[in-house]
Amino acid sequence: MKIFVMGIGLCGTFPASGGQSYRELIARAASQAYSDAGITADQLDGAVSIEEDLISGYSISDEYVPDQLGVVKKSVYTICGDFLHGLNSAVMTLKTGQYKMLVVEGYSKASNCLTKDETLTFAYDPTFNRLGVSPHYLAGIEMQQLLADGKYTKEDVANVVVQMRKNALANPQAAYGTNLTIGDVLGARPVAEPVTENMIARHADASIALVIGTEEVVKSAKNPVCISGMGWTSGNSIIERRPHNISEGTKAAAQMAFSEAKIANAKDCEVLYVSDLYAHRALMHMDALGLEKDAIERINPDGGVLGMGDLFEANSGARVYDAVQQLRGHAGTRQINNAKKAMVQGWRGLPTDSCAVTVLEA
Amino acid sequence: MTKMNKRVACIGAGMTRFVRRAQESTGELASLAVEMALKDAGLTMNDIDSVCLGTAPDAFDGIHMKGENLIAGSGGANKPYMRHFVGGGTGVFSPIHGWMHVASGQFKTCLVVTEEKMSPCNPHPAGAFKTIFDHTTEQPLDLTLIHIFAIEMARFMHKYGYKEEELALISVQNKLNAMDHPAAQIAQQITVDDVMNSKLLSWPVKRLDISPTSDAAVAIVLSNEDVARAQTKHPVFIEGVGYRLDTAYWCTRDLAYPDYVELAARDAYKMAGITSPEQEIDIFEPYDPFDYKALHHMNGLLLDKSGKKVKELLFSGSFARDGSHPLCPSGGALGVGNPIAATGLMKIAELYFQLSGQAGKRQVKKDCRRGVAQAWGDLMQVGTVVVMGNDEAVRGRKTFWSEAVPEQLPGTAIKNPQDVPHMSYTPDLRYSWDNGYALTTYLDGFKNGKIRGSKCSSCGRMMIPARSFCELCNLKAVEDYYDLPDSGTIETFTLSHVDWDSSMLPDGQINMFAVISIDGAAKKMGLVHRLGDVDPKDVKIGMRVKAVWKPENEREGNVLDLKYFRPLKDGEAIGEPKRIKPVEMDSTTAKAFPGQIPMSYIYTAGIAGAKFYNDFAQGRVSGTWCEHCQKVHLPTASFCEYSLKKLDPTKDAREIDAKSGVIASYTVVHDDRSGHQMDKPQVVVQISYPEAVGTIFGKLETSDVTAVKAGMNVELIPSRTVGEGLMFKTC
Structure with missing residues (x-):
């Protein structure tokens, strides 16, 4: 059974979005996606939201999903993962044959969360891993190991930031486009050495909605894009026994997705996105996908997380939004020539190695 | 909706004991349940293609992104692993998500794990429920879950004519049933009088109307039919699934009847080919966190808004284990315990035990072909339903589960986490939520002593709180705002002796909370607030009330500017809705509302x-x-x-x-x-x-x-x- 992205919506990204409630932010992206899909909300069978408790300030966050998507009393559930986990789950739902059309939604109101590092610290294992210091310490450990392998230099890591922030300049929806030098990045305030402030994505507000459907209902959409492969895998959550110089989660997720999409590797895709929540992670993810470091120039044409901002669970939603624009030929000045296949890799963020990969085809 | 693609079976189950406080860590609890489920299914982790986890709020275990922390204990390391979440409905949604993994054809097997460790939460797990309410319009009132249950229970009793002692029959029965369950936490033989005489917490809720807080994990193994047939002669199939989520604006609904459960049940029944649930279902495991809830949910599961069928079955003794419609033969949340997500999966495991003939002393008298399990959650909002069935009725099998006694189940009960190596932790979780366009005008109304709504030009509903889109009309923009009369009618209420953190209020203090439909708003459209200037014993459903405001110079533009509602005096004038200009948004009016998650934790190591x-x-x-x-x-x-x-x-x-x-x-x-x-x-x-x-x-x-x-x-x-x-x- 083939599943298609029928419509997309993105409201954001903004460094802050005062004047709009989270409900209003989400309703706007949902309305865009429904219009793009040529449907109204009442035609949907349900929704899959991607969200985690506490970020929003709620301790049962899934309650606040149906209203602003217009799916009250429909079949709605929440996935606590990266946006791609939710998208992949929604695809499975459609493949059971129970439903034909769903909306998949993720959002960030990061600007409303006043203690983001504290919240991330709270994600570390209380028995062994809360060390009373910045939760970015694990990024420092990872980057140190990555550099120790000798395949990458500090300058390579810094170049990821330079490239992503530059890409974001060409994206009118990106919050953090700018011109930086490698020296700027390396000379920025150290947070968890060798990780500097500029190597960590800043947070942003945004909402993303996708309408996905089966072949039976895809006709209403003018520009559908096929979801041809999906995979997801979590590396060990016991960080003491997980390698920190490679992303095992990405490697396994990619194998699953590529097998389903019937492609040999990531190089078969014209458009590529990897999670760059931390600059060194982009290189780790590329390595797991079999991409050399000079491929960085082809990665994340939208500016990635470094350029568009950290949207928490919604991060890969912004990448999928751009991938669909690219495959439709609607990406404007950042359009990649002859874009027929796109691969999006997503990562849940520290302290995890929970990763997902989705392949899309025009 | 079409019939399901592939048959999915449950072929194994495992669970820890349900205890108030477990020494095991979050991941250790999960691992113990998983090991048992694999053994029961005759499989190893090598045979497991995928893992999905259900666990309710992060605020219980005290670990943000706790699904990630649970990867290792759930068997998810280096596997396709995902955590799903629908609040308290998560337990029965868990096999639904597992079913999706297999029925989609994506995987042959899926290990479904649920875990909840509520005991780290201090001062009491109930405190975590304060922050399930709307952060701007409801949390300032210091509500918690027991209040919303009591509010719903009062409405349920009012609409269906139940007395408190009649509802207590469920608590008595379920705790008795649990005496035969090896995992049970509070199995006991009690009487209706015991329930009636137990401590009054928030009228009409008494201590023994409620299930306990618990630590536990439950796991099951799902597989496609080929794997199932190879592993067991008695697979139990998932025949139908349904899940529905209602609006978060819970004061706009009649809480007496769970539409969301009925809709979810209809989805599951359609898939299972059931047209008459009362005749075609042999065992019922509705979610019973409170005694009335089992009956409330049963109305939805029997698709009977009149409530007559359930009343007849209750009073005729048909819900007993040897009755015609056995209800919670496991002992349910009231008897086995209520580690939220794990409770729902315990109910699924009970259907698996009953339908595969290995329920031992709990085996119901009638031959069983089909059972239904249901969970509920969020703000009286979500229903999750699973119908399970077998090839043919089977009973009397001697297996580990038919003979299991408490000592054989893992899980270490402790009295106090401070008796074992532990650590204390208080996270600093603070927020400032943007009010947005609609709430800016709504909260400005409070500052000006007004209750404000907005009106949808499509459905004509006058909505409270004001919103900028209509959730029922394809997100149509709502641009007309009104000042409404500050009077209304009590739809339901509770008289509470407990505070938001579950601590008892000082003797003599009673907090009265009510859902009040506001004059001039759409029917049943209301808000939750406090009552005052009234003797608690005089409060009634249907009572007319009017807002009492703080002095103008003390108002801050939040819901506490309205002190409380008092009884409307005879002949007192009521105003008319008046169309107003909404507040213009600029850098001075675009405000944010501050808040925090006020919990601290003591973790066992x-x-x-x-x-x-x-x-x-x-x-x-x-x-x-x-x-x-x-x-x-x-x-x-x-x-x-x-x-x-x-x-x-x-x-x-x-x-x-x-x-x-x-x-x-x-x-x-x-x-x-x-x-x-x-x-x-x-x-x-x-x-x-x-x-x-x-x-x-x-x-x-x-x-x-x-x-x-x-x-x-x-x-x-x-x-x-x-x-x-x-x-x-x-x-």
């Missing part, structure tokens, strides 16, 4: 952590030998995350030379846990030992951070501090 920190206090390091991996795991482990085999941190301990540690990786950290720059940077090190697989993370005591290098030899600095106390020094 778990079985492995206790051994680790006991060694650590003596300057020793020991790992745990894993027969499966043929390696020594470090840190100490009570299970192998790849085989999910149980390990014994004491018996399988392997002493490691504490001075043989070397720095595998390190980082110089400049910020504290909250992101504030520290005066002096600290070095975090990852230490490896030649004899072991794994490392230890800690901080390095050093006066020169620039001298730190990978490969340096270090040793532990003994300490009795658990958690942040892990310190090393160079040898």
